[in-house]
Amino acid sequence: MPQTSRRDFLKTTTLAAAGTSLPFWFSTNTAMAQASSSPNERLTVGCIGTGSRWNAVGPAAFKFANCVAVADVDANHAEAGKKKVQDIHKKDGRPTQVDVYEDYQKILDRDDIDIVTIVTPDHWHSKIAIEAMQAGKDVYCEKPLTLTIHEGKQIIKVLEETNRVFQVGTQQRTEMGQRFLTAIAMIRDGRIGDVKKVTCNIGGSSDSGAIPVADVPQGLNWEKWLGQAPLVDFRFKPGGRWGNSRCHYEFRWWYEYSGGKMTDWGAHHVDIAQWAIDQNGPGQGPVSVEPIMSVHPVPFVDGMPQMDDRYNAATAFDVKVIFKNGVEMHIVNNSPDGNGILFEGTKGRFHVSRSRIKGKPYEDLEENPLPEDAIAQVYGGKQPTSHMQNFFDCVQSREKPISDVWTHHSAMTTCHLANIAIRLDQTLEWDTESQNVTNNSTAQQMQQREQRKGYEINVPV
Missing domain, CATH: 3.40.50.720 (NAD(P)-binding Rossmann-like Domain)
Structure with a gap:
């Protein structure tokens, strides 16, 4: 054609x-x-x-x-x-x-x-x-x-x-075997009653120790790779999955380029959790974000890391999020059930991960299955396919895809706020209508970042 x-x-x-x-x-x-x-x-x-x-x-x-x-x-x-x-x-x-x-x-x-x-x-x-x-x-x-x-x-x-x-x-x-769609369908069908608490176990970021300055690898345009981020030395030492560095896979553990596990895995589990509790639409979302506990590999002042030779994203954390509908979420790096999402309601609880769903409400599906179209209804009335x-x-x-920008932005807002809260060690109050932090001027400023000249995103909002 x-x-x-x-x-x-x-x-x-x-x-x-x-x-x-x-x-x-x-x-x-x-x-x-x-x-x-x-x-x-x-x-x-x-x-x-x-x-x-x-x-x-x-x-x-x-x-x-x-x-x-x-x-x-x-x-x-x-x-x-x-x-x-x-x-x-x-x-x-x-x-x-x-x-x-x-x-x-x-x-x-x-x-x-x-x-x-x-x-x-x-x-x-x-x-x-x-x-x-x-x-x-x-x-x-x-x-x-x-x-x-x-x-x-x-x-x-x-x-x-x-x-x-x-x-x-x-x-x-x-x-992922439609396990997360099944979990949402169970909640929609009232299998655990009213959801009261959700725990998202997303793991913690890595701790690299000191990483020395190194020569830029041949073929890599380091200045272009840095883009909007500050111009800094390339760093590398053997170790980690791809070698401890500021680059490629390991960029995830630097706040300059990502958000640690909070955004890496939070983009998955927090997204599913907010979908399940109907808190990813206009005017919905968190109203408060409280850092119960956090551990960073470097010291912070006013939310900014004070060392530049090692990973700086949080290695451990427990962040309590209260949503507009009253549901309490905890975003943690560790929990007894392991990586995944624990849903707790007035009638029961179950845990879902990429490998399995466990808990009595799920076991009960054998005798009392979900309605035939339950998963399709979660999936927008369509039969699930590959992503x-x-x-x-x-x-x-020209329809809206299953992973649309609006709901993803809602989930990422929660994750970004959680990172700001643990970097400042301050509880944040969030206005879901104006989409702004209302109780902390430094946190307000951290909703965006200065971009290096030549790499700005020139879209006024």
Whole structure:
């Protein structure tokens, strides 16, 4: 299908979706038809960021679209990404021409690219996503979507202005054996009565010890990798999963680039918990965030780390969050049930993780199963699919994906507030209507960050 015809098709389905209610099976059929179409009829995707996580995200997207370009500030990642695309395309008899860029803007400038995947360090997500939507691309972006609360407001503003389709990579909403969907369906069906307390065990961040200054690896544009963050020395020492460093996988443990486990796993479990207790819509969310306990590997003054040679995100914490509907949530790094979510209600309790659900309310499903359509109703009236298929379904139908920006921003607001609270060691009060901290001026300022010149996100909200 010529590019103009494909774009005309998308435009037509956008108008149709705006004027009618599509049956639940429409989007699934269209995406599967797209996946099985001839190579030249598929949508095209450009991949921004081709590091470790992309090795799962990229191939999942290639089931539905042809990749024509990759971009990464690490030339080694970019070349490896190109080879992976070519290997996959070659097996399917698809075109193997893949352009390689250091600058992601070159992907956004191409009119022949319909969709972008963004699998970069967290501090790059918002700027690239905003510019991609402004360039007319639909977006699949890994979690956590934002570095700050303010960035979430900026993304929502641009999304509403551009009407793009945007899926966040929180795969627990779709996959993991549908355990989390089952958990939400149990709560909706009243299996534990009224939910009173939720505990999200997300684990703690790593403690690296001192990391020495090191030479920048060949092929890595360190200045570009830093982006909006302050210009600092590259640091590295052997250890950890990829070596203790300021870069690549280990960026997660630095507040300059991410939010530690609070945003890394909080983006999954806090998201599911707020979905389950109906606290991720407009005017909903936390009203207070209290740091019961926290441990950081470095000292903090006014919320800022005082050492720059080691990881600084919290290694241990217990944050108490009270939501507008009165439900109490604890975000912890450790609990007796292990990683996952514990729901406690007036009629019982159960724990859900990626590997299992345990508790009497779940055991009772054997004799008293959920209604036949219970999980589909949680999933917006549709039958659950893969996370990537849901995205491509929605690219065709122009419906809202299962992991939408609005609910993700709500969950990330809770996680960002929890991080601000433990960095300041102060209880924060939050106004769900104005979306602002009301009792602490320093915390108000920490809702956004100064961005290095040349890397600003220029979207007033």
